[in-house]
Amino acid sequence: MTEAWTLKGEMALSCSCTVFCPCVISLGNHPPTESRCQTWAGIRIDEGHFDTVDLSGIKVGLMMDLPGIMARGNWTAALFVDEKAPIQAVKGLTRIFTGRVGGTTHLLSILVSQFLGVQQAPISYETQGETRIVRIEKYVDGAITPVPGKKKGENVVIRNSEYWVGPDVIVARADKSRFRGFGRNWNLAGRSAEIVKLDWGNQ
Numbered sequence: 001m002t003e004a005w006t007l008k009g010e011m012a013l014s015c016s017c018t019v020f021c022p023c024v025i026s027l028g029n030h031p032p033t034e035s036r037c038q039t040w041a042g043i044r045i046d047e048g049h050f051d052t053v054d055l056s057g058i059k060v061g062l063m064m065d066l067p068g069i070m071a072r073g074n075w076t077a078a079l080f081v082d083e084k085a086p087i088q089a090v091k092g093l094t095r096i097f098t099g100r101v102g103g104t105t106h107l108l109s110i111l112v113s114q115f116l117g118v119q120q121a122p123i124s125y126e127t128q129g130e131t132r133i134v135r136i137e138k139y140v141d142g143a144i145t146p147v148p149g150k151k152k153g154e155n156v157v158i159r160n161s162e163y164w165v166g167p168d169v170i171v172a173r174a175d176k177s178r179f180r181g182f183g184r185n186w187n188l189a190g191r192s193a194e195i196v197k198l199d200w201g202n203q
Contacts, residue, residue, distance in 0.1 A: 002101050005092065006201035007048035007055060011165060012125070012132035012144045014177040015039035017192035024163050024194065028070030037066040038186050040179045042134030042142065043198070044125040050092025050101075058085045059123035060093060061136045063116075063179060070111070077108070078116040078182055080136050082123040094118050103202025107164060116182050130155070131175065132195060143175040144193040163196075170195040 015021050016038040022030040023037070041062045048055035061080030068074075079097050081090050095101045099109030122137040134142040146155035156171040163169060172195050177188035 002202065003051040003092070003095070004201075004203055005048070005050045005096055005101055005103065006203065007045055007096065007104075007198060008200070009044045009046040009048070009198045010125075010132075011041050011043045011196045011198055012134055012142070012172075012193070013039060013041035013165075013196070014142055014144060014174040014188050014193045015191065016186070016188055019192060020171050021192045021194065023070045024158060024161060024169050027162055027164075031069050032066070033192075036068060037064070037070065038179075038184070038188065039064045039066070040140055040142070040177075040186075042123070042125045042132070042136070042140065048200075050089070050096060053086075053088045053092050055089055055093065058082050058089060058093070059125050060097070061123055061134070061140060062097065063139075063182065063184070064112075065184065073111040073113060075108075075112045076114040076116065077112045079118045080123060080139065081118060081120050083120045085120070090118065090120065101202055104164065104200035106202075119181075139179060139181045141176060141178045144172050144177075144195060145175050146195060147171045147173055165194075166196040166198055168197065 017033040043060040063078040065076040172193035179186040
């Protein structure tokens, strides 16, 4: 029997596209601007559960390396979970982020061909003004800021999309974006980023 799960919070994602990621609008059917997509994301879980395990307050990170068009798959991925998370939460989050319990993240079980495993490390996800500061010790050092819109005080937002992460996507840019690990050394500063409210689950 598949365990029930829910996850609400926010994701800040940085990728290698030189202009805003075309995957959001094309739903993964348009090539990345740099022919391949190198991306990391930080996730702040505000509330959630996996079966009877509480996930609230846990921080998570992802690394994804895509060889071309997102929808064609063959992704390489790794998962990071805050070192403070109990082992049952780590196990549940691993099942969620490998797509093995269905729901919002099920497509990861189809598109990821190589899963590099789970690393537990100190993870911080902070909001300073409108900038999201994400750090995964030894792996990620990032700062992501929304792109301001014409109307003062409002950011550029893509609304009501069918993007799998969430329907409303804040268009952003990476002020700082370093990823080091798994044989990768990326500097994605100045490139595409996004901020998305999450309301995921399998119910």
